[in-house]
Amino acid sequence: MNAGASLHAQFRRRACQADSNDMRLSIQSAGLYTYPDVIAVCGEQRFLDDQVDTLLNPSLIVEVLSPSTEAYDRGRKFEHYKTIEPLREYLITPDRIRADLFVRQDDGRWLLTSADRLEDTLSIESVQAQLSLADLYEKVEFSQAG
Numbered sequence: 040m041n042a043g044a045s046l047h048a049q050f051r052r053r054a055c056q057a058d059s060n061d062m063r064l065s066i067q068s069a070g071l072y073t074y075p076d077v078i079a080v081c082g083e084q085r086f087l088d089d090q091v092d093t094l095l096n097p098s099l100i101v102e103v104l105s106p107s108t109e110a111y112d113r114g115r116k117f118e119h120y121k122t123i124e125p126l127r128e129y130l131i132t133p134d135r136i137r138a139d140l141f142v143r144q145d146d147g148r149w150l151l152t153s154a155d156r157l158e159d160t161l162s163i164e165s166v167q168a169q170l171s172l173a174d175l176y177e178k179v180e181f182s183q184a185g
Contacts (some may be wrong), residue, residue, distance in 0.1 A: 041175050042130070043077045049168045050087035055081040063093045064100070077101035079166045081126075097126040098165040104133040110182045117141070121149070127165035136176055 046057035057079045064073050065087050068136035072093065079099040100120055102112045112131060120129055121143075129141040129149075137155045142164070144150055154161055162173040 041177055041179070042103075042132070043171065044078065045080050045170055045174045046099075046168055048076045050079075050081075050166075053167075055079065055166055056084060058094070063092070063101070064094050064097060065095055065122060067095070067117045069119045071119060073116065073119075078101045079163075079168075081166050097123065098125060099128045099130065099163055100126060101130045101132070104131055105159065106134060109133060129162055130161070130163070130170070132175060135161075135181060136172060138172060138175060 040059065043057050046055075047147050048158055049055075050057060059085060060074050060076050062074070063076050064075055064078060065071075066073065073143040075097075076115060077100070078097045079101075080094070080097055085095040087095060102116075103107075104112050117129060118128055131141075132138045132139060137153065138159075138161055140152045140161050140163070141149045142156075143154070152161065154172055156175045157176065158171075160169050162169055
């Protein structure tokens, strides 16, 4: 919720949209559909059909990881996401203060930038936004286990 709220606030008066986990994403190369925690697009959104509930062109995907989903979200799911041509950035946040931002480079490689302090801020170039870890983890309580 915090990532979506921060993006939404920054998108006011701009042709950008952030949707939280109710927008389905089509990964056409794999014939899969997912519901990322947050999807953001600047410019025109493209949809699978007239239902306007399945996005085809995300610029940014945000996934909030749990211990049970972390391996899949960092591995196989990210492999699928990489095949979405318009996707420029993939931000994952685990169950601790940390954010990993993967940015697609012009040559197709993905560059990782990590942040792990509340005073850190990540620049999300694809949607011209800034996400601070203090905002991402505001009011988040972590379990004592682990």
